[in-house]
Amino acid sequence: MLATAPFSTIFLTLSGLLTAILAKSIAEGVAGNNSHALAAHSGVANGYLIYTVWVMGPDMKINRVIVDPADGHVLLNVPISMQHKWKR
Numbered sequence: 001m002l003a004t005a006p007f008s009t010i011f012l013t014l015s016g017l018l019t020a021i022l023a024k025s026i027a028e029g030v031a032g033n034n035s036h037a038l039a040a041h042s043g044v045a046n047g048y049l050i051y052t053v054w055v056m057g058p059d060m061k062i063n064r065v066i067v068d069p070a071d072g073h074v075l076l077n078v079p080i081s082m083q084h085k086w087k088r
Contacts, residue, residue, distance in 0.1 A: 063078065
């Protein structure tokens, strides 16, 4: 399993923010081995930039992972229910 918080600080860009690709890598590490990022986007929450990544784990369950681009810490990691996935 990947070390997320200390290891991710190595990958900070010159501007001090993580790229979306690195945020996906951090999210995949949190979800477990053989997990894959399905989608990711940047957004603003409470005035701060965040990356939201949807990750499918090895058990075929989907998690929503929110990563802080300033330091690479995972702010939220919650499973997505079937009702939430198909609700429009």
